[in-house]
Amino acid sequence: MKKPKLLMLIIITLLLTASPKAQATVSIYINPQETTITPGETFDVDITLANPDEDSIYGMGVWLKYNADLLSVVDYDTGNWITEGTNILDGLYHDPFNFPGESYAPNINDANTAGEIWWCVAESDGQWGERQKPAGVFATVKFQAKGPLGTANLWFDGEHTGKSPDTFVLSKETGENIMDSAIGGSVNVIPEPTSLLLLGIGLAGVKGVVRRKRR
Numbered sequence: 504m505k506k507p508k509l510l511m512l513i514i515i516t517l518l519l520t521a522s523p524k525a526q527a528t529v530s531i532y533i534n535p536q537e538t539t540i541t542p543g544e545t546f547d548v549d550i551t552l553a554n555p556d557e558d559s560i561y562g563m564g565v566w567l568k569y570n571a572d573l574l575s576v577v578d579y580d581t582g583n584w585i586t587e588g589t590n591i592l593d594g595l596y597h598d599p600f601n602f603p604g605e606s607y608a609p610n611i612n613d614a615n616t617a618g619e620i621w622w623c624v625a626e627s628d629g630q631w632g633e634r635q636k637p638a639g640v641f642a643t644v645k646f647q648a649k650g651p652l653g654t655a656n657l658w659f660d661g662e663h664t665g666k667s668p669d670t671f672v673l674s675k676e677t678g679e680n681i682m683d684s685a686i687g688g689s690v691n692v693i694p695e696p697t698s699l700l701l702l703g704i705g706l707a708g709v710k711g712v713v714r715r716k717r718r
């Protein structure tokens with residue numbers, strides 16, 4: 504009786520070890536995915552590439568949208584790849600994402616009117632160099648909360664075909680988009696603590712007046 508059980512255990516073990524491992528996904532996401540701030544505050548959001556299998560990449564881009572009624576973008580210039588218009592910070596991450604030929608589109612930002620950021624980089628035609636397998640943060644956006652309170656969503660847009668503006672990651676092996684997901688986030692703009700304190704004092708005062716009138 505023991506032999507059949509032992510044989511079955513061996514077969515199960517072989518099947519488990521022989522089964523292919525699930526392929527890790529290539530994704531673009533923002534970090535942190537949820538932020539809570541007060542009006543007038545500034546905060547940074549990192550745009551990050553997850554490339555766990557170290558796929559060879561020759562181009563990538565993002566088309567990030569947000570609520571321009573609640574948020575505005577603070578301009579980054581020093582050390583950036585370009586300095587025209589209102590920029591997000593990308594120069595800090597130049598080396599690991601510096602594809603041969605440096606054929607990149609400006610990180611166009613119509614934030615204060617349209618609420619969107621467009622950034623992309625790709626190899627130039629005829630500039631095929633070593634296979635690059637980048638990962639990690641490749642751009643940072645400094646936002647500032649405007650006066651209105653509420654929740655502002657941050658999301659990546661596009662059909663992921665590689666045409667700009669779009670959100671995509673192009674494989675050097677196939678030339679096709681290999682991005683599995685693009686994960687945005689949200690920003691909660693809440694009252695300042697002092698405003699909440701004044702509101703509490705005001706409510707307490709109203710209760711006191713009501714009690715006096717009842718008496």
